[in-house]
Each structure stands twice: as structure tokens, then as C-alpha cells.
Amino acid sequence: MATKNAKVTNLDELTPSQQEKVRDIKASGGQAEVTKCRFCGKILVRDASIEQEAGDLCEKLHQSMTNEDLMAHRGTMTATAVPEGYIKVADLHKICEANGIPVNRMVNAIGRDRALKSAIDPRFAPVYVGRTRYVSGFCATKDGLAMIRGIKPTKDEQAKAEVAELADAVA
Secondary structure (H helix, E strand, C coil), X not given: CCCEEEECCCHHHCCHHHHHHHHHHHHCCCCCEEEECCCCCCEECCHHHHHHCCCHHHHHHHHHCCHHHHHHHHHCCECCXXXXXXXXXXXXXXXXXXXXXXXXXXXXXXXCHHHCCCCCCHHHXXXXXXXXXXXXXXXXXXXXXXXXXCCCCCHHHHHHHHHHHHHHHXX
16 A cells, blocks of 8 residues: 655655655755555655556556556566576666667567566566566677667657757758
């Protein structure tokens, strides 16, 4: 269940955006109170999410799947040790950014959030060890990055590209 208005004692446990929100609350003279998602326990920062006591993704997921379904799915991808040659998904994220690949393509390559969809290739299927996701080191190779780069752009990426083209045409 959600921990509504729980006191935060260690800012290091929060993401940078959550830390900023806590600093803003403290600067305004209020108490650093937060609402956590009733499903996953993450601290909520958007007003709409705070009101429903759940993040958008968790709310959507739990409309179609139960906690037991999600836990069973994750159990199929969990290992006790990091497989040899595997890298953290966070490291792959940095590699993609350094190579100009939008992170949403990487997310699509590994099967979207929580790997609820199929990965584009078995080597892209994530493995959970604790709370950390790992993928094959192949994903960070030239061939792996080419596969990620080849994923169809999202509508958001296409819209940004069109705006950039218009800006270049006007300039």
C-alpha cells in the first residue's frame, strides 16, 4: 500500500528530480512530504499521480495484470548471478546516448518497460539480478547498436525531426 506523506530522511535514496522537489518544499518552509505509488513504491512527483496514488504506467499495468502476474513474469527473467558477458542496461543507455541513439529505441529493443513485449533478438532480452537489469554485451557492439538504431522511430521522434527540419528551412 502507498505510504502517503512519508518523511524522507535520506535524499540520496531519491532521484535527482525527486531531490529537487524535496529541496523546493523545504525552501518554501514546508515539510518534505511525499506520496509513494501504491503498486511499486516509487515516490510520485506529478500532481495527477499523487492524486491517484499511482504512476501512470503502474495504473495502466494493473488494469490489465495483477501483482501476481507481474511477479510471475519477472520471475521468468530473474537470475541469481550476472551471466558472463552481460552489461547493465544503465550502461547500455549511456552507450546509446554517446552514439546518438534515442533511449526509447533501446527500451523498445529490450521489450519495452518491464520487458512485457518481446525483445528484438534473444540477446536483447533482459535478465534481472536483484533490482538491476542486464543484457548481453552484444547489445553494445557495433552490430548490436545498428540493430537498435534500425528500430522504427516513435511518433515523438518523428515530430521532433519535422520541427528541426522546419527550423533549418526557416533559418
